[in-house]
Amino acid sequence: MTKKTADMIDLLAGDLTPVQPRMALWKTFLPIFAFMLFMMAGWVLLENLRPWTATTMDEIQFYLILLLATVGLAGVGTVLLSTPDTRYMRPAFALLALAVLGWLAVSCECLLNTTWGHLLETAHHLVYDGSCWATIMAASAVLAVPLYLFLKRLAPLNPNMVAVGTILTSTAAASTGRLLICPTSEPAHLLLAHFLPILLMVILSLPILPRLLRW
Amino acid sequence: MQQNYAQWQQWMIAAQAGDADAYRKLLKDITPLLRNFIRKRLFDAERVEDVVQETLMGLHKMRHTYNPSQPFETWMFAITRYKVIDAIRQIKRQQARESYVADDDEYSFYETIADTKTNIGTADIRQDLIKALTTLPKKQRTIVTMLKVEGLSAAEVALKMDMSVSAVKVAAHRAYKKLRGELEGHGE
Numbered sequence: 001m002t003k004k005t006a007d008m009i010d011l012l013a014g015d016l017t018p019v020q021p022r023m024a025l026w027k028t029f030l031p032i033f034a035f036m037l038f039m040m041a042g043w044v045l046l047e048n049l050r051p052w053t054a055t056t057m058d059e060i061q062f063y064l065i066l067l068l069a070t071v072g073l074a075g076v077g078t079v080l081l082s083t084p085d086t087r088y089m090r091p092a093f094a095l096l097a098l099a100v101l102g103w104l105a106v107s108c109e110c111l112l113n114t115t116w117g118h119l120l121e122t123a124h125h126l127v128y129d130g131s132c133w134a135t136i137m138a139a140s141a142v143l144a145v146p147l148y149l150f151l152k153r154l155a156p157l158n159p160n161m162v163a164v165g166t167i168l169t170s171t172a173a174a175s176t177g178r179l180l181i182c183p184t185s186e187p188a189h190l191l192l193a194h195f196l197p198i199l200l201m202v203i204l205s206l207p208i209l210p211r212l213l214r215w
Numbered sequence: 216m217q218q219n220y221a222q223w224q225q226w227m228i229a230a231q232a233g234d235a236d237a238y239r240k241l242l243k244d245i246t247p248l249l250r251n252f253i254r255k256r257l258f259d260a261e262r263v264e265d266v267v268q269e270t271l272m273g274l275h276k277m278r279h280t281y282n283p284s285q286p287f288e289t290w291m292f293a294i295t296r297y298k299v300i301d302a303i304r305q306i307k308r309q310q311a312r313e314s315y316v317a318d319d320d321e322y323s324f325y326e327t328i329a330d331t332k333t334n335i336g337t338a339d340i341r342q343d344l345i346k347a348l349t350t351l352p353k354k355q356r357t358i359v360t361m362l363k364v365e366g367l368s369a370a371e372v373a374l375k376m377d378m379s380v381s382a383v384k385v386a387a388h389r390a391y392k393k394l395r396g397e398l399e400g401h402g403e
Contacts, residue, residue, distance in 0.1 A: 008268050008370045009242040012275045015374065018233035019279040084280050084293035155277040157297045215276065 022083075022154070029079060032150055036071070036143060036169075040177040043139065047181045059185045063194075066106045067179065070172040074099035078147075078165030082154035089157070096165050103172065103198055110191035122188040132182055132193035133200075139174035140167065140201050148212070156213040163209035164202055171198040219244070224287040231278060242271060249295055256299045259306055262381075268370050269379050270298040305381055347397035355390035362387055 022028070050060075077095030080088040126133065147166050156162040175194050182194070223245065229237035246267065253266045273294050281290045348356055354376075361372045362383075369387070373380045 002264055004368060004370065005246060005264060005268055005271070006243075007368065008271060009239060009246070011371060011374060012242060012271060013235045013239040015275070016230060016233060016235045016238050019231050021228075021231050022280045022282045024282065024284070084277060084290045084297075085285060086289045086293045086296065089293070155280045155294065155297075157293060215273075 025079070025083065028083075028150075028154075029076065032079070032147060033072075033075065035146060036075075036173050039139075039143060040173060040180075043177045044180045050179075050181060050183045060179060062109065063106050063179060063190065064176060066102045067172050067176040070099045070102035070106075071169055071176060073102060074165050074168040074172060075147075078151065078162055078169060079154070081158055081162050081165060082151045082156045084155045084157060093161070096161060096168075099165070099168055099172075103168070103195065107191060107195045110187040110195065113187040114191065115188075118186075118188045119192065122186065122192050126189075126193055130193075132178055132184075132189070133197045136171065136174045136178050136194065136197045137201055139177060140171035140197070143170035143173055144205075148209070151213065152215075155215060159210035159213040160206070162213050163205055166209065167202045167205045168198065171201040220286065220288050223291075224283070227278075227281055227287050228283045231281065231283070242274075245291060246271070249291075252292070252295055253299055257302060259302075262302060262306065265380050265384075266298055266302045269302070269373075269381065270295045272370070272373060272380070273298050301379075302381070309385075343398060344394075347394050350397055351390050351393060355386050355393070358383055358386050359390045359394070 073095045077092045077099060080092035080095065144166055147170055151162060151166060175198055178194060179190075182189075184190070223241055226234075226237040226241035226244075230241060249270055250263060250267050253270065254260070254263050257263055257266060274291065277294060281287070348359065351359065358372055358376065361367045361375065362369070367375070369380050369383045372378075373383045376383065378386075
């Protein structure tokens with residue numbers, strides 16, 4: 001052992017203070033998801049719930065299930081990737097990949113059920129009425145803050161992937177909440193105003209969030 | 216080599232409770248293993264000891280993330296792996312931007328002072344040095360002061376400033392470069 005390393009060990013031992021050990025993983029997941037559900041429920045209650053008939057339910061249940069799965073998979077994957085343990089690395093990457101597939105599935109489903117003409121028309125309309133994408137992005141930022149603070153207390157082992165997972169979780173949760181409120185079931189609208197902001201938020205966060213997560 | 220993982224786990228649990236002796240034993244015991252692990256993955260032999268120190272700091276900083284009911288070695292290697300990947304990324308970035316040899320920079324920094332010293336008086340040098348130091352950003356100034364005035368090691372500065380050892384060295388390198396430029400300007 002070099003003298004510098006030996007000195008450093010003495011320095012670290014001298015700097016030692018008692019710490020509260022990390023809790024079991026399920027105990028760490030629970031408060032985050034409870035908080036997200038609470039925020040989503042509050043948001044839906046504040047605004048009007050979309051017309052809740054059997055037909056509309058059929059139309060959106062596929063999207064709701066896949067978005068909720070995306071939230072869960074991305075959330076668990078992100079927390080696992082922030083928990084130092086070599087056994088969690090592969091499952092964490094697999095969960096994050098599945099979460100991305102969930103988002104891809106809802107986006108492709110919308111894309112296959114619309115036309116380019118309709119997409120362009122909807123895009124033009126969204127310039128004047130951006131309530132859906134704007135609220136999704138704002139709600140995503142609100143949800144991402146506590147998630148970021150929580151992850152910062154753990155040890156993000158891959159800041160880039162943890163950043164993607166964090167934003168994917170928060171924006172997919174915001175998109176789920178908005179889907180319960182927005183009365184439109186048009187695939188073009190859902191794709192551009194509900195699912196595309198997820199990708200946008202991930203891209204926007206990439207230059208900043210990984211730096212903040214580094215330790 | 217048979218590792219005493221159960222013993223390490225006990226020491227880590229004691230360290231989380233604040234037992235400095237157990238912690239010192241643990242760090243001393245795991246360091247050779249960490250060094251081997253890092254050496255096998257890092258192709259820059261000169262950086263191995265730096266990464267060992269950064270890993271020890273990482274383990275220290277993140278000691279609260281260890282769950283006592285889980286194996287110690289999987290926690291330790293996860294952090295070590297992160298530090299190695301971080302070091303490889305830094306090496307690649309540095310190779311792309313600049314060739315960095317801290318000692319050379321320090322040498323030429325002092326060489327500049329020596330050159331300047333032959334031209335002007337000691338009091339002037341002190342004034343020029345103080346003036347040059349004020350041109351540095353606050354963080355760099357603090358690092359140079361800690362390293363060169365207080366005589367702390369890069370690892371000690373890193374711990375105090377909550378930075379990695381290599382980040383301290385890079386900041387010091389940039390500060391020396393800037394100081395050298397300032398002093399050469401005065402010397403002319």
